[in-house]
Amino acid sequence: MAFKIVVCVKQVPDTNEIKIDPVKKTLIREGVPSILNPDDANALEAALQIKDELPETEVTVISMGPPQAKAMLTECMAMGADRAVLLSDRALGGSDTWATSNALAAGIQKLGGCDLIFAGQQAIDGDTAQVGPQIAEKLALPQVTYVSKIETVGSTAGESDTMTVVRALEDGYERIKVQIPCLITAIKALNEPRYMSIRGIFDALQKDVTVWQAADLGVDATEVGLDASPTNVYRSFTPVVKGRGQQITGDTDRELAVNLLQALKSKQIV
Amino acid sequence: MNFNLTKEQEMVRKLAQTFTANEVAPYAAEWDEAASFPMEAIRKAGKLGMMGMPFPRNYGGAGADYLSYIMTIEEISKGCASTGVIIQTHCALCAWPIFTYGTEAQKEKYLPGLLSGEKIGAFGLTEPNAGSDAAGLQTKAVDKGDHWLINGSKIFISNGAVADVFVIMAMTDKSKGTKGITAFILERGMPGFTIPKKEKKMGISASVTTELHFENVKVPKENLLGQIGKGFKVAMTSLDVGRLGIAAQALGIAQGAFDQTVDYMKSRKQFGRSLNKFQALAFEMADMKTRIDAARLLLYKATDRRERGLPSTVEAAQAKLFCSETAMYVTTKAVQFHGGYGYIKDYPVERMMRDAKITEIYEGTSEVMKMVISGSLF
Incomplete structure (x- = not known):
């Protein structure tokens, strides 16, 4: 048995090292290293653990961002992902979560769909926790958020089309059996992300990151980008x-x- | 001439930095204090491919280039010089001679375990009466027809306490001097092969160093490494690779102590200002940085020559000489600049200064390096 898994990842500034411009009240991005969003690393690890068990499983990482995000996607492949897709186009710039999830959902459809989608709970730059759930809605898939443990996937006890996960809530846990295909958002407690490996690095750099523009996705300015975004940042400040x-x-x-x-x-x- | 790293090398360096920050540096003081071998970290390094970097994949290696390997030793040694030398000894002095001189059967038997880090390698040349002068070896191997019989002992063997596979030099014909030396592959647990004493050292305490004793050790014929009488060549060419690794270890120690001192100087205030505002000290830091960068260029150049298959014995000796002396110079200054705090174990520069000294001694002393370099001149 094998699965087709898509992991949604984001390149973010390392907020441990970030400073806020005291006058403009915006993030100072110069000199701040970009990293794979920490919760997304947990999401990728969850997918790779399934691949460890079922080596035929194919893990694709997908991201929307500027061309520099290719470096992060290459790192994901050096950790063990099979392929990487970057949605990168000026027309996608300035997207809020609604527009971003439109683009990512279109990208996943262009990949031909999948059995499982993993995403991090939220990104450390925006902290919205909206993109994962929105993708599930737009693809009409069941979703389980804040997953802290994956108990079974697929064929256990003759059920080939479900997975059992534990969902961490503020005051307890839920054990949920969910239909596959579905979307899962991962929290830090789910696992400990692996490092890249030396072999993985050399292999990853032999592969290209597939880049798709808005036109490749079949989306237009009414669905993606700044103008299509129903929300925008009015003001940033330190509370x-x-x-x-x-x-x-x-x-x-x-x-x-x-x-x-x-x-x-x-x-x-x- | 190209001073740019490849993307692969940049990613390997980043991985080595992250690995060191998470798995090595936080425990270095503890390992040093307990003189305990960092087995868990070494196993993790093995899983990432760091115990078999510059070896082809068909034997289980990572298929990486020498500079990626050297930068990994450098980065790890910034956090823990013991861990650096453990990996370098394993790769350069055990896996490398087996890969280079071994028969196909020997490679298939030993390399997959070594290169994955499941087995740990060591190398035995030095004896009580044979340090820099290898012709004085007293460990003897006698041909007994269906096996070799080895008697003797070795001292100062890095990784000795934990290694599974040993490349050992023994005399098969004392009358021929270094041309009577032959290399053998020994395994832990062979009857008569004992590892009696753990050395107490000034530094690199976590790379448990031991004696090895051989009392009528029956070594199978197929464990002869290379040819009879060619052991000196096996040892010297392995040490050429080893010297790059020791230079990388020394460079890592120097850079690690330097980085610690930069941070300390910014935070430590005396006479109403931080230490970095004292120009006399800042100028000394400028000298240190310049020497470290010069050391790095020498090392990377020697490594590049090896990668290209060009002769690199002299360049490796120069790199080892200069990197190790830079490590001693920088760590001594680093302790000085930390004042009293530099002398106590709460700050890593105390350990780094103790660790630095050995790099001027092992795998060829600075004096032997000068013999190699000057020997190429005249």
């Missing part, structure tokens, strides 16, 4: 640090209520 929350304690319900009332009164809220 003012608020005071910490206060915890009210008490041994009984009554005591708790009394203590809460006192605290509210002391702050002249009531």
Whole structure:
């Protein structure tokens, strides 16, 4: 058995090293190294682990971005991905999450679809966590977000078309059986991404990154790019640090209520 | 003349930097203190292909070029000089002579395990009475018809405590001097082959160095490496490759200590200003940077000649001489610039200075390097 897997990845500035221009309030990108978005590395690792088990599996990484993103895609191939596709075109520039997911969904369709799509939970530059779910919606696929564990994929117990995953929520976990094909978004806890290998590096540089423009995808200016984006960034700023929350304690319900009332009164809220 | 790295080399360097930052540098002080072999890191390096870099894939190597290999040793040695020399000894002094001089059967038997890092390699030339002067070897191998019988001992064997495969030099005809030396492949666990003593060293403590004893060790005929009486050539050509690795290790130590000192000088304040504002110190840093870069150019040039198959013995000796002396010079200054903090173990420059010294001694002392270089002149 083998799967066709697509992993959605993004090249992002290493936010550990990023600074904000105090006057313009925008990110200073000069001299900041670009990296594979950390959650996307977890998504790729999940795909590669399936390939480790089922070597016939084909893993394709896809990204939308400027031509420089090829370097990151080559690193993905050096980690073990079979091929890489970059959606790169001025017409795609300035896309928000809606427009980005239009382009990526079109790219995945042009690849001929797949059995599984993995994406990182969110990118460290935008932090929206929207692109993965939007791709699933646009391709009419089931999705499971915030996946922390993949328990079974495919043929287990005679079920060839499902996977069982654990989804991490703030207050607990859900174990979900989902129909394949589907889209999964990965969180950091899912796995530990592998390094590139020396062989992988030499092999990856023998391969080309496939570059598709908007016309190749069959999308137009009403679906992708700045003008097609229903949202835009109005202002970037560093939020003012608020005071910490206060915890009210008490041994009984009554005591708790009394203590809460006192605290509210002391702050002249009531 | 082209000073640009290939894309492959740039990616390999990046991988080596990430690997060192995550898997090596954070543990270097701990390994040094405990004098413990970094087995887990070495196994991980093996999985990435770092234990078999400049060897072809058909034997399990990574199929990389020599400069990628040298830069990997350099990067790893920035974080831990012991880990650097473990990989270099394994590759240059065990896997390389087997790859270069071994029979097809020997290569098929030993290389896949070595190049994947599942087996660790060592090399035995030095004896109590034979250091730089190999003709003084006393370990003897006697032809017993269906096997060789080896008796003797070796000292200062890097990786000795953990190695599975050993390339050993022994005298098969004492009357012929170095032309009576023959190389053999020995395996851990052969009856009569014992590894009695772990040396206590000034530095590179994590590369556990041992003695080797051979008492009536029966070595199968098929374990003769190369030809009878050609062991000196096996050893010397292996050391040519090894010297590039030691130069890379020394360069890594120098660069590592330099980087630490730059950071320290920016943060340390005395007399109301940070150390980097003192021009006398800043100028010394300029000298150090210039020497490090010069050392790197010598090393990369020698490596490039090897890659192209050009003679590189003299260039490798020059690189080893200059890189190791640069390592000693830079680490001594680095400790000095750290003041009292440089002398205590909380800062890595203390370890780096201890680690640097051996690079002027092993795999040919600085004096032997000068013999090689001057020998080419006259």
